[in-house]
Amino acid sequence: MGPQKTSSYEQALARDVGCGKTIVAFLACMEVVNSGFQAAFMVPTEILAVQHYEHLTSLLEKLDGDECKPNIALLTGSTSTRESRIIRNGLKTGEISMVIGTHTLIADKTDFSALRISVIDEQQRFGVIQRGRFNNKLYTSSSKLSDENTSADEASDSETFMAPHVLAMSATPIPRTLALALYGDMSLTQITDLPPGRQPIETLALEGNDAGFETVFQMMRDELMDGGKVYLVYPIIEESEHLPQLHAAKADFDSIKQKFEGYPCGLLHGRMKGAEKDEALGSFRSGETRILLATQVIEIGVDVPDASMMIVMNAERFGMSQLHQLRGRVGRGGKKSRCVFLSSTSSTLPRLKVLENSSDGFHLANADLVMRGPGDLLGKKQSGHLPEFPIARLEIDGSILQEAHLVALKILGTSNDLSLFPRLKVELSMRQPLCLLGD
Numbered sequence: 266m267g268p269q270k271t272s273s274y275e276q277a278l279a280r281d282v283g284c285g286k287t288i289v290a291f292l293a294c295m296e297v298v299n300s301g302f303q304a305a306f307m308v309p310t311e312i313l314a315v316q317h318y319e320h321l322t323s324l325l326e327k328l329d330g331d332e333c334k335p336n337i338a339l340l341t342g343s344t345s346t347r348e349s350r351i352i353r354n355g356l357k358t359g360e361i362s363m364v365i366g367t368h369t370l371i372a373d374k375t376d377f378s379a380l381r382i383s384v385i386d387e388q389q390r391f392g393v394i395q396r397g398r399f400n401n402k403l404y405t406s407s408s409k410l411s412d413e414n415t416s417a418d419e420a421s422d423s424e425t426f427m428a429p430h431v432l433a434m435s436a437t438p439i440p441r442t443l444a445l446a447l448y449g450d451m452s453l454t455q456i457t458d459l460p461p462g463r464q465p466i467e468t469l470a471l472e473g474n475d476a477g478f479e480t481v482f483q484m485m486r487d488e489l490m491d492g493g494k495v496y497l498v499y500p501i502i503e504e505s506e507h508l509p510q511l512h513a514a515k516a517d518f519d520s521i522k523q524k525f526e527g528y529p530c531g532l533l534h535g536r537m538k539g540a541e542k543d544e545a546l547g548s549f550r551s552g553e554t555r556i557l558l559a560t561q562v563i564e565i566g567v568d569v570p571d572a573s574m575m576i577v578m579n580a581e582r583f584g585m586s587q588l589h590q591l592r593g594r595v596g597r598g599g600k601k602s603r604c605v606f607l608s609s610t611s612s613t614l615p616r617l618k619v620l621e622n623s624s625d626g627f628h629l630a631n632a633d634l635v636m637r638g639p640g641d642l643l644g645k646k647q648s649g650h651l652p653e654f655p656i657a658r659l660e661i662d663g664s665i666l667q668e669a670h671l672v673a674l675k676i677l678g679t680s681n682d683l684s685l686f687p688r689l690k691v692e693l694s695m696r697q698p699l700c701l702l703g704d
Contacts (some may be wrong), residue, residue, distance in 0.1 A: 285456060286386075286434045286436075286456060287317065287320070287386065287434075289456070290306065290384045290386065290432055290434060291321055291324070293382060293384070293432060294306060294363055294382055294384065295335070297381045297382045297430075298335045298362045298363055299335075300381075301379070302379045302380070302381035302382075303356070303359065303361070303362055303363065303364075303377050303378060303379050303380045303381065304362065304363040304364075304380070304381070304382045304383075304384070305363070305364055305366075305370055305377070305380060305382070305383045305384065305429075306363065306364065306365040306366070306383075306384045306386065307366060307367065307368075307370045307371075307383070307384065307385050307386065307391075308365070308366075308367060308386045308387060308565075308566075309367065309386075309387050309391060309565060310367065310565050310566055311341045311342065311343060311367055311539075312542075312565070312566040312567070313386070313387070313565050313566030314339060314341050314365055314366055314367050315339065315341075316566050316568070317365050317386070318337065318339040318365045321337060321365070322337060325337070335362035335363055336355070336360060336361045336362050336363075337361075337362070337363045337364075337365070338352045338355065338356070338361045338363070338364045338365070339364075339365050339366065340352050340353075340364050340365070340366035340367075340369050340370065340375075341366055341367045341369060342367060342368075342369060343539070344369070349369075352364065353374060353375055353376070356375065356376065356377050356378065357376045357377070357378060358378060359378035359379055380429045381429055381430060382429055382430045382431075382432065383429045383430070383431050383432070384431075384432045384433075384434065385431070385432070385433045385434065386434050387434065387435060387436075387565055387590075388433040388434060388435050435586075435626075436586075436589060436590060436593065436626045455627060463596065463597075464596060464599075464600075464601055464602070465596070465624060466592055466595060466596040466602045466603065466604050466624060467601070467602070467603045467604070468592065468603075468604045468605075468606070468620055468621045468624070469603070469604070469605045469606070469621060470580070470605075470606045470608065470614055470617035470618050470620065470621040471605060471606070471607055471608070471614075472607070472608050472610070472611050472614060473578070473579070473607035473608055473609055477607060478607075481576055481605050481607065482524065484574070484603065484605065485525065485556075485574065485576070486525070488573060488574045488603070489525065489528050489555055489556070493555075493571075493572075493573035493574055493600065494549065494552070494555050494556070494557070494569065494571055494572045494573060494574070495555065495556050495557070495572075495573075495574045495575070495576065496557050496559060496563065496572060496574070496575040496576070496594060496595065497514075497517070497521065497556065497557070497558045497559070497575075497576050497578065498559055498560070498561065498563070498575060498576065498577045498578065498591055499511075499512055499513055499514040499517065499558065499559070499560055499578050499579075500512070500560070500561075500578065500579045500582040500583065501513045501514070501560070502514050502515055502534045502535070502536060502560055503515050503516060504516045510579070510609050511578075511579050511582065511609075512578040512579055514532060514534055514558045514559065514560055515532065515534070517558060517578075518530065518532055518558055521556065521558060525556060528555045528556055529548075529553060529554040529555055529556070530554060530555075530556045530557070530558060531545045531548050531549050531554035531556070531557045531558070532545060532557075532558050532559070533545040533546060533549075533557055533558070533559040533560070533562060533563065534559065534560045534562060535560060535562045542562070545557070546567065546569075549569060549572075550569050552571075557572075561583065561587060561591065563591070563594055564587055564590045564591050564594075565590065567594055568594075568597060569594070569597070570597045570598035571598045571600060572594060572595050572597070572598075572602075573595060573596075573598070573600045573601070573602045573603070574595060574602060574603045574604070574605075575591065575592065575594060575595045575602075575603070575604045575605070576604075576605045576607065577591060577604070577605070577606050577607060578607055579607065579608075579609050580606035580607055580608055580617055581608050581609055581610075581613035581616065581617065582609075584633075585616070585619070585620065585629055585632070585633045586629075586630075586633070588606060588617075588620055589620065589624075589626060589629055591604075592604040592620070592624070606620060606621070616636070619632045676689070
C-alpha cells in the first residue's frame with residue numbers, strides 16, 4: 266500500500282499592496298524548509314519571480330553560517346533548457362529545498378521529493394483551473410514519488426503522506442476567493458497594518474473630458490516640478506478602430522512628450538522584448554526618464570520607491586483588483602503620492618469612486634463581491650450571483666455564515682459524533698444524503 270493522504274491546511278493571506286505578505290510567506294517557507302521538507306512559490310510574472318528570488322537570496326546572504334542556508338532555485342520560462350533540467354532533477358531528488366517560479370511549476374515534468382507548502386502569490390492573477398492544477402498536481406507528483414520510493418514490504422497502513430499546505434496571497438481577493446473564504450473552504454488571515462512610514466495615497470476619480478484632462482495635466486506639471494516621477498497607464502498599446510474611445514500608450518507618446526517638454530518620457534508595454542523592458546524600467550528607476558507611459562504590465566512586481574504619481578486612462582476598462590494593484594506602484598517611498606483614475610463616461614464613475622474612498626483591500630473586495638457576485642463555488646465561474654442560494658446572499662450575508670462556521674467548529678470540538686446534540690443530529694440525518702442535483 267502506498268502512502269495515504271492526510272489533510273492539508275489552506276490559508277488565504279490578504280491586505281493592502283506592499284504590507285509585507287511576501288515576508289510572511291518567506292518565513293512560512295523557511296519554517297518548512299528548516300524541518301527538512303520542500304517549498305514551492307508560484308507567481309504570475311517572470312519579473313516578480315526574479316524580484317522575489319533576488320530578495321530572498323539577499324536576505325539569506327545576511328545569515329551567519331553557510332550550514333543553515335537552504336538551496337533556492339529560480340524556474341521560469343526564460344530558464345535555459347540545461348538549467349531547467351538541473352533544477353527539476355534537484356527538486357525530484359530533494360537537493361533543492363525551495364523553488365520560486367511562474368507557470369512552469371505546474372508543468373508535467375516538474376516533480377518534487379517532499380513538498381509540504383505551496384505558495385500562490387498574487388493569486389487573483391491565476392485562473393481557477395491553474396490554481397487547481399498547481400495544488401492537485403503538487404500532491405499527485407509528490408505522492409507518486411513517495412510510492413516509487415516505498416516498496417510494498419516497507420509500506421503499511423500507518424504510513425501517511427502529508428499533502429502540501431497551501432498559502433494563497435492577494436492584496437485584493439477576487440470575489441470567488443472571498444466567497445470561498447466566507448464559505449469556510451479556507452482559513453483567512455488579514456494583515457491589518459502597513460510598514461512604518463508608509464503614507465496613504467491620495468486617490469481621485471474624474472471623468473476624462475476636456476476639463477478632467479486639464480486638471481490632471483496641471484497636477485502632473487506640479488508633481489514633475491516638485492521632483493516627482495509619473496506613471497501614465499493605458500488599457501491598450503496601439504489605437505483600435507473598434508474602440509476609438511480608448512487611449513493607447515504608443516499613440517499618446519509623442520503628444521505627451523511635446524506637452525511636457527523638458528521631462529524625458531519612456532515607454533513600457535508587453536510587446537517589448539525583455540531587455541527593452543528592463544532598459545525602460547531601469548531608466549525610470551534611475552531618473553533618466555521622469556514620465557513612464559505603460560500598460561498593465563507594471564501591475565505586478567514593479568517597485569520604484571520615488572514614483573509619486575499615477576494616472577490611469579480609461580480606468581473603467583480595468584478590474585477593481587487591477588486598479589488597486591496599479592495604485593500600489595506609487596506611495597512606496599517617503600514622498601506623498603497621488604493616483605488619478607480617468608473614466609471614459611460619467612456613468613462609470615461610481616465604481617471608481619469606491620477606490621477613491623478606500624485603500625482597504627478587503628473593503629474593495631467586499632464592494633466588488635456585491636457588484637459582481639461570488640461566482641460558482643463548485644465550478645469555474647469567478648463572478649455572478651448564485652440562484653442556488655434562495656435564502657442567503659453570500660456577498661451580503663457572509664458574516665452570518667462565518668458565525669455559523671465558528672459554531673459548527675465549536676460543536677464538533679465538543680462532540681464529533683453529535684451525541685451531545687441529539688436534536689441537531691436528527692435534523693442533519695433528515696437532510697442526508699446531500700446531492701448537487703437535489704435528493
